Amino acid sequence: MKNSWYEKKLEEYAKLGGYKKPEKFDDVLKLDSNENFVINKKFQQDVISYAKSNSDVREYPLGGVEKLVSKLSKYLKVPENMIGVGNGSDQILDLFLANMASKKTKILTSDPTFGFFEERCKLYAIPCTKIPFSSDMKLDIEKFNSNLKKCQILYLDSPNNPTGFQFSKTQLESLIKKFDGLVIIDEAYGEFGDSTTVSLTKKYDNLIVVKTFSKAFGLAGLRLGYFVANKKIVEVFNQVLQYPYPLNTLAIEAGIASLDKVDQMKEASEIIKSERKKIIENLRKYDAFTVFDSNANFVLFDAKGVDKRVFSALVEQGISIRKLGKIGTHSGCLRVTVGTKEMNSKFLLAIRDLLG
Structure with missing residues (x-):
């Protein structure tokens, strides 16, 4: 039977779309899902x-x-x-x-x-x-x-x-x-x-x-x-x-x-807080970005008109961050996870090469 009750229900649900997970890229530095790579392996x-x-x-x-x-x-x-x-x-x-x-x-x-x-x-x-x-x-x-x-x-x-x-x-x-x-x-x-x-x-x-x-x-x-x-x-x-x-x-x-x-968790959290501060300070050196304060293990920034370019260029260099687009009055928002010191340095170096 066509247009049965469950088919209509499925159509209603399909329109909602659901929670959007980040894009999956192979062989990239993954800084898009706020995972904790700082805690010792x-x-x-x-x-x-x-x-x-x-x-x-x-x-x-x-x-x-x-x-x-x-x-x-x-x-x-x-x-x-x-x-x-x-x-x-x-x-x-x-x-x-x-x-x-x-x-x-x-x-x-x-x-x-x-x-x-x-x-x-x-x-x-x-x-x-x-x-x-x-x-x-x-x-x-x-x-x-x-x-x-x-x-x-x-x-x-x-x-x-x-x-x-x-x-x-x-x-x-x-x-x-x-x-x-x-x-x-x-x-x-x-x-x-x-x-x-x-x-x-x-x-x-x-x-x-x-x-x-x-x-x-x-x-x-x-x-x-x-x-x-x-x-x-x-x-x-x-x-x-x-x-x-x-x-x-x-x-x-x-x-x-x-x-x-728990002590190992707390130690990793302190490193993340320190690295978060470093990322914020470095991103704020660029006029192209508006960078926001953070109390989490990520940093949100508005790349304005160059957000898609920044996102794509980072993927080409093997780094995946989160593309969020419009948030409030800001139209080009990107979010980067705070990773290990090495990961963060690679990210910041890639940004410098792109915009410096």
Whole structure:
């Protein structure tokens, strides 16, 4: 039968497009997905080796999540019953959106915000009120304050992707304190920023702080996310919303092993912060660019009329960065991941050869 209900539904979904992953290029220096290449490769090898030796994948990972949560509890300094986990922070956000929001729920967020979250809101037809960034890629806290009463959920990725902007902990607490609805703070890049709101979950029952092992711990391929919230939210999430086995055995054990190596993660994060500063300072030497401050492991810059030329020239030299185009009043935005010192030097040298 033609034009059946499911074909119409598929056509509706096809129009949405979905989350756009970066272009894939072979044999390039990959600085387009905010992956952490700074953390020592031995860290990854040790973590995977531990996971393999402590796993039997013939068995379901019964009790595994509880072991990981116990480790996270010590790391985060919050009780175990305030922690939930998921197959990447994406899945956690998706489950909250699918089950806690609807077409009648209005979400307050920034413009832009995390692309996956935006696309999921479109998929579920959840209306969003978006506060735009200023020309220097900053957000006005008062614009959020004035819209709080009109919305039921506040979502902020802080530090923000793709701008790198981060509200202070004091500013975020002022919003949480005034808001009657649900607050979701996405701290995927939190370890590269100035502060965290995790401790505020003990104070405010309406706060969910979402985090991940993908960025600071360099375990993006294992799809390992977690969140902190009051015990009632966590209990409902774990028992009703989440899958019976949300994480595979190897990911669980790798997460446990990585939490025994927090010092290595912190050391890599400090290198990234230092290298980030170097990239910003170097890019600001060129009149062709407007470069924005960042509290994440990437730098956003507007290459104005030469953005496509810069992107293509870098690919030709074996370097892939993210082409974003128009953001707010800026039409030629590019985003580069902060890599190792060698990677960053190669990127900056390529920019110098192109524009110097």
